[in-house]
Amino acid sequence: MAAPKVAVVGAGVIGLSTALCITETCPSCSVTILSDQFSPNTTSDVAAGMLIPHTYPGTPIHVQKQWFKETFAYLFAISNSAEASEAGIHLVSGWQVFKNAPKEELPFWSDVVLGFRLMSEAELRKFPQHRFGQAFMTLKCDCPPYLLWLEKRLKATGAQMYTRKVADLWELHSEYNVVVNCAGIGAQQLVGDKELFPVRGQVLKVHAPWVKNFIRDGDGLTYIYPGIHRVTLGGTREKESWSLFPDPGTTKDIFDRCCSLEPSLRGAQDIKVKVGLRPSRRCVRLQREVLSQGGLKLPVVHNYGHGAGGFSMHRGTAKEAARLVGECIAALQGSLSRAKL
Amino acid sequence: MRVAIIGAGVIGLSTALCIHEQYHSLVPSLEMEVYADRYTPRTTSDGAAGLWQPYLSDHGNLQETLWNKETFDYLLGHLGSPAAKEMGLFLISGYNLFTQPVPDPSWRNIVLGFRNLTPKELELFPGYSYGWFNTALMLECRSYLPWLTNRLTQRGVKFFHKKVESFQEVLAPWVKHFIITHDIESGIYNSPYVIPGSEFTVLGGIYQHGNWNEENSAQDHKTIWENCCRLLPALQNAKIVEEWSGLRPARPWVRLERETVRHGQFQAEVIHNYGHGGFGITIHWGCAMAAARLFGSILQEKKLASLPQPRL
Numbered sequence: 001m002a003a004p005k006v007a008v009v010g011a012g013v014i015g016l017s018t019a020l021c022i023t024e025t026c027p028s029c030s031v032t033i034l035s036d037q038f039s040p041n042t043t044s045d046v047a048a049g050m051l052i053p054h055t056y057p058g059t060p061i062h063v064q065k066q067w068f069k070e071t072f073a074y075l076f077a078i079s080n081s082a083e084a085s086e087a088g089i090h091l092v093s094g095w096q097v098f099k100n101a102p103k104e105e106l107p108f109w110s111d112v113v114l115g116f117r118l119m120s121e122a123e124l125r126k127f128p129q130h131r132f133g134q135a136f137m138t139l140k141c142d143c144p145p146y147l148l149w150l151e152k153r154l155k156a157t158g159a160q161m162y163t164r165k166v167a168d169l170w171e172l173h174s175e176y177n178v179v180v181n182c183a184g185i186g187a188q189q190l191v192g193d194k195e196l197f198p199v200r201g202q203v204l205k206v207h208a209p210w211v212k213n214f215i216r217d218g219d220g221l222t223y224i225y226p227g228i229h230r231v232t233l234g235g236t237r238e239k240e241s242w243s244l245f246p247d248p249g250t251t252k253d254i255f256d257r258c259c260s261l262e263p264s265l266r267g268a269q270d271i272k273v274k275v276g277l278r279p280s281r282r283c284v285r286l287q288r289e290v291l292s293q294g295g296l297k298l299p300v301v302h303n304y305g306h307g308a309g310g311f312s313m314h315r316g317t318a319k320e321a322a323r324l325v326g327e328c329i330a331a332l333q334g335s336l337s338r339a340k341l
Numbered sequence: 342m343r344v345a346i347i348g349a350g351v352i353g354l355s356t357a358l359c360i361h362e363q364y365h366s367l368v369p370s371l372e373m374e375v376y377a378d379r380y381t382p383r384t385t386s387d388g389a390a391g392l393w394q395p396y397l398s399d400h401g402n403l404q405e406t407l408w409n410k411e412t413f414d415y416l417l418g419h420l421g422s423p424a425a426k427e428m429g430l431f432l433i434s435g436y437n438l439f440t441q442p443v444p445d446p447s448w449r450n451i452v453l454g455f456r457n458l459t460p461k462e463l464e465l466f467p468g469y470s471y472g473w474f475n476t477a478l479m480l481e482c483r484s485y486l487p488w489l490t491n492r493l494t495q496r497g498v499k500f501f502h503k504k505v506e507s508f509q510e511v512l513a514p515w516v517k518h519f520i521i522t523h524d525i526e527s528g529i530y531n532s533p534y535v536i537p538g539s540e541f542t543v544l545g546g547i548y549q550h551g552n553w554n555e556e557n558s559a560q561d562h563k564t565i566w567e568n569c570c571r572l573l574p575a576l577q578n579a580k581i582v583e584e585w586s587g588l589r590p591a592r593p594w595v596r597l598e599r600e601t602v603r604h605g606q607f608q609a610e611v612i613h614n615y616g617h618g619g620f621g622i623t624i625h626w627g628c629a630m631a632a633a634r635l636f637g638s639i640l641q642e643k644k645l646a647s648l649p650q651p652r653l
Contacts, residue, residue, distance in 0.1 A: 080465055084575035090515040093434045114462050115474055123453045123476070135454055210431040210539040212517045228515045267426035
C-alpha cells in the first residue's frame with residue numbers, strides 16, 4: 001500500500017492530536033480530518049484545558065498515569081519553547097482546596113505535576129470554608145490557540161481538513177483505508193455507543209487579568225482557571241443533559257461560587273457564557289474494530305469518551321491510537337500480500 | 342495644624358493616608374497638603390513592577406524585616422476586600438533562581454508556601470541549579486497611587502502640581518509567574534527578571550549604583566531583552582510596548598526619623614521617610630505606620646491632642 005489513506009473523524013483536541021500523531025508515526029499516510037465542527041466551535045473550545053486528570057473508573061491507574069505523563073511532558077516542552085504563546089500553552093500554579101479531607105491523600109498524578117505539596121495553614125487562611133488543600137503547578141492549553149496551532153502543524157504535513165458531517169463510519173469505506181473515530185460526544189449517534197453519555201458543563205469566560213493562580217474546589221464543581229486572555233470560571237456537571245443553551249440561573253450560581261473563593265472576581269468584566277457536553281464514559285474507548293458489510297472490510301480505531309479528562313490525556317491516547325492505526329495498516333498490508341500469493 | 346507631605350510616590354501617599362487616618366479625628370485642625378514635582382504615573386513607584394519582595398538578606402536590620410512583614414500582612418488582609426482590584430493588589434507566585442545554594446531569606450515565613458525548587462522545575466532554567474518558589478503579592482502603583490490619591494482627596498487632603506495620565510498595554514499575558522534570577526557576583530537586580538502585571542509584563546535586571554541618568558540606554562535595553570528571552574524562550578513573541586528607567590532611592594538603610602529644622606525664629610518638625618531602594622512597595626506600610634507613630638509623639642510633645650499610649 002503506497003500511501004494509506006486515513007480519515008480522522010472529529011476536530012477537537014482528540015481528533016487533531018490523534019491526526020498529528022498519525023502523521024508522525026506514519027509519514028507515508030495521507031491523513032484527512034473530517035468534522036462537522038472546527039475550532040472555535042468544538043467541545044474542546046469550551047474547556048479551560050487544564051492538565052488536572054479526571055480518574056476513569058474503568059481504566060487501570062498505571063495506564064492513566066502513563067497517558068498523563070506523556071501529555072504533560074509533550075506540553076511542558078512546548079511551554080518552554082518560542083512556540084508557547086502561539087500554541088497557547090503555559091504553566092500555571094495554584095491550589096485545590098477541600099471542605100472535607102479527600103479520600104486519597106495523594107492523587108495518582110501528584111508526582112507528574114510540578115511542586116505538589118500540601119497547603120500550609122497560612123495559605124488555607126485565604127479559604128475560610130476549606131480545611132485542607134494541595135498546591136501545585138500544572139499546564140494549561142488555551143483554546144482556540146492550541147487547536148489552531150495543531151491545525152497549522154497538520155497543514156504543514158500535507159493533511160487535509162474538510163467540514164463534513166459523517167452520519168455513518170461505513171460511508172467512508174470506499175475513500176479511506178482506515179478510519180479513526182474521535183467524534184467525542186458525537187460517537188453516541190455515530191456508532192450508537194450507549195455507554196457514552198453527556199455531562200453538561202456551563203462556564204463563564206471573564207476578563208480578570210489580575211488573577212494569576214488557579215483555584216479549584218476538590219469537588220470539581222467550582223474552579224477558577226486563568227488563561228492567556230480570559231479566566232474560565234466553572235462550573236457544572238449535569239449528567240444526561242444535552243442542552244447547549246446557557247442557563248442564566250446557572251451563570252449567577254457559578255459566578256457567586258467563584259467569587260466566594262476569589263472575591264476580587266466581583267470586578268471581572270465582559271462575562272461570556274459557554275456550554276459544552278463532556279463525552280463521558282467509564283473508560284476511554286481506545287480500541288480497534290473491523291466493520292464489515294457484504295465481504296468488504298473497514299478497519300476502525302476508536303479514540304473517544306475522555307469526559308472531563310480530554311486535555312489531560314490527549315497526547316497519551318493520541319499516541320496509542322496512532323499505534324493502533326499502524327497495526328491496522330500492517331494488517332491490511334499483510335492481507336494484500338496474502339491476496340497476491 | 343498644617344502638615345506637608347513632600348513626595349507623592351508610594352511612600353509619600355501611604356504615609357499621608359496613615360497619618361490622616363490615625364490622627365484626623367484627634368486633631369480637628371489638621372490640614373494636610375501633598376507637594377511633589379511628579380505624580381502618578383510619573384513617579385519612581387509607577388515604574389516598579391510592584392512585586393512584594395525584600396532583598397535576599399536583611400543584613401541584620403531586623404527593623405526593616407518587621408516593616409516588610411507589617412506591609413505584607415496589611416496587604417494580605419485587603420486581598421479579599423472589594424477594593425483589592427482598584428488598589429492593583431493580587432496574589433502572584435513565582436521563582437527566585439540561583440547558580441548555587443543560598444541560605445533561606447529573612448522573609449521565608451512571611452510569604453506563602455515558601456519551598457525549594459524541585460529538580461524537574463530547575464530543568465526549565467538551564468544554568469540555574471537552585472531556587473525558591475513562593476506565593477507573594479503584587480501591588481501595582483499605577484493603580485495603588487490613584488487609589489491612595491482618591492482616599493486622600495475624599496479626606497480633604499490637597500495636592501499641588503498635579504497632572505494625570507494613563508498607560509494601557511499588553512506584553513506577554515501567558516506568563517503567570519514572576520521569575521527573578523540572582524547572580525551573587527553582579528549583585529541584586531542586575532540579572533534578569535520577569536514580573537507579570539495585571540496588564541503587561543515587566544522585564545528587567547539593571548541596578549547601577551550612582552548612575553543618575555533617567556534616559557533609556559540602548560545597551561541596557563539589549564541586555565534586558567536578550568537575558569530575559571534566554572531565561573524564558575516564550576518571550577521572543579512578546580511585544581515590547583514601553584520602556585522606562587527609574588532611580589531607586591538607595592541607602593544603606595531607610596532613613597526614618599525625626600528632625601527639628603530651624604530657620605531664624607521659625608521651627609518645623611520634620612519626619613524623614615526615604616531611602617527605600619528597590620523595596621519601597623515591599624516596606625511601605627510598615628514605614629508609614631512608623632512615621633505615623635513619630636507624628637503621634639510630636640503631637641504629644643506639643644500637647645496638641647490627648648492621645649492614648651502609642652501602640653507599638
